[in-house]
Amino acid sequence: MEFERNLDKYAELAVKVGVNIQADQTLLVRSPIECAPFVRKVVEHAYKAGAKNVHIEWSDEECTLIKYLNAPEEAFNEFPKWTSEQYVDIAKEGGAFLTIYAQNPDLLKNVDPQRVANFQKASAQALKEWRSYTLSDKCKWSIVSVPTESWAAKIFPDVSKEEAVEKLWEAIFKCSRVSDQDPIEAWNNHNNDLKTRMNFLNDKNFKTLKFKSAKTDLTMELPEGHIWLSGASQDPNGVNFNPNIPTEEVFSMPHKFKVNGVVHSTKPLVYGGNVIDNFSLTFKDGKIIDFTAEKGAETLGKLIDTDEGSHYLGEVALVPFKSPISDTNIVFFNTLYDENASCHFALGSAYKTCIKDGDSIKEEEMDKYGVNTSLTHVDFMIGSADMDIVGITNDGEEIQVFKDGNWAF
Structure with missing residues (x-):
């Protein structure tokens, strides 16, 4: 029960302090699929705060790794145009962006670094216009983190995955001041x-x-x-x-x-x-x-x-x-x-x-x-x-x- 209360407080914090959603605003949430329980609470608080629409962009690290290991070289020199256009459209209409950052630190350790570098550059070029909004605070944006098993195991390698996730949640609640009464x-x-x-x-x-x-x-x-x-x-x-x-x-x-x-x-x-x-x-x-x-x-x-x-x-x-x-x-x-x-x-x-x-x-x-x-x-x-x-x-x-x-x- 205490964990559920803290999870709800954390989602409310992300909505009201992080992106501070206002009436009739659009919110785009970018998140790993593992963080879905938290995202659902974010969506609920966003609508309660007056959001007009909440869109979710899911990602999956296993699929990302499969692509890096199997896709042709040219796949890493391009970035979906529809994604960059969506970001810019939301920014132009005054929408907000919430990113759930929970990356496995070792996900691509066995991948050719050149592939990673190529895609990093391609995505940066494609998102240049959108980043001009975030770098100048022309739109509201925020980043929070949610434990995943792979990330938690990297931090706490000597305990079970379940205990590692629990320990990471405890640290996140403390560092984010979620453990405070208000x-x-x-x-x-x-x-x-x-x-x-x-x-x-x-x-x-x-x-x-x-x-x-x-x-x-x-x-x-x-x-x-x-x-x-x-x-x-x-x-x-x-x-x-x-x-x-x-x-x-x-x-x-x-x-x-x-x-x-x-x-x-x-x-x-x-x-x-x-x-x-x-x-x-x-x-x-x-x-x-x-x-x-x-x-x-x-x-x-x-x-x-x-x-x-x-x-x-x-x-x-x-x-x-x-x-x-x-x-x-x-x-x-x-x-x-x-x-x-x-x-x-x-x-x-x-x-x-x-x-x-x-x-x-x-x-x-x-x-x-x-x-x-x-x-x-x-x-x-x-x-x-x-x-x-x-x-x-x-x-x-x-x-x-x-x-x-x-x-x-």
Whole structure:
């Protein structure tokens, strides 16, 4: 009974805080078929909140794997046009998108990485117009996660699949504040706290950030007119929504051409059904000039080579080492969770909302403002218990932003 109550609270949270469905809105839910019981509750809460239509796009990892192992090469160089057109149509009419992210981290470990890279690029190109809506908050979107047996077994390999799923549900409810008596009120308070951090960073208007830990030594300049944002966003109608549940980040964009030094990963990155782990990136004038990886080097190389923009950073996000997610001491092998347990950067596109009047900057002028563009946007984790971050203002004043992995103010 307690689990059912929490499941219902979680679905309500996804609808009312995640995408914050309004009267007569359309909602598209993208989900693995294993998550159907949760999706049904989402659909119910969406209609109760006034949704006009709720559409479901199901996926099945077993079918995905079968395709990667058996389909002809040309199948991975194309993406269904009707899918991209559907996404854009829903975005244009003011609809919302909820993604249930529950990927098996090892699904494609025995698949030719070139096939994965080809399809990642084809899908990114096909969904470019739709992503322009999400990257600029022109539509409401949110990502939540639901345990599946394969994902849970990766995290908890020493227990039965049933127990692994139970343990993962417990962690998700805790990290998402579903275990609180009133999760929606808890999220209102949490968003206000993140907004306080955001306001501090915007008031200081730092020119430069210096990241220093045992393995990372990197200097990053921020573009003129940059804006720090936090967990909650607003659509064009001024309606709040939370793109990530959970979230612990305050984020902005680095200057595309003004990142120098070495950064080392602190958590595994799951990309294209493969795990990339213990990797480093070396930057000169913003561009990756070298990389290493203990695991998944080939996959990392293909990610970096997606296009020219994937050689540069598009996001810098500050997350305290001490947070509900980090305190679980769980490596989730899931970017939604792991990125919100750690400071992180993103390879690829910047969010236009992170610079003044970003929506009016033409694509051919992005470089002039130091704004990166790319077909991809992939977060990777760099935060640690010994991470120090110093901000330098335009007047040359140095201010401690992070000390020993946590906020210094």
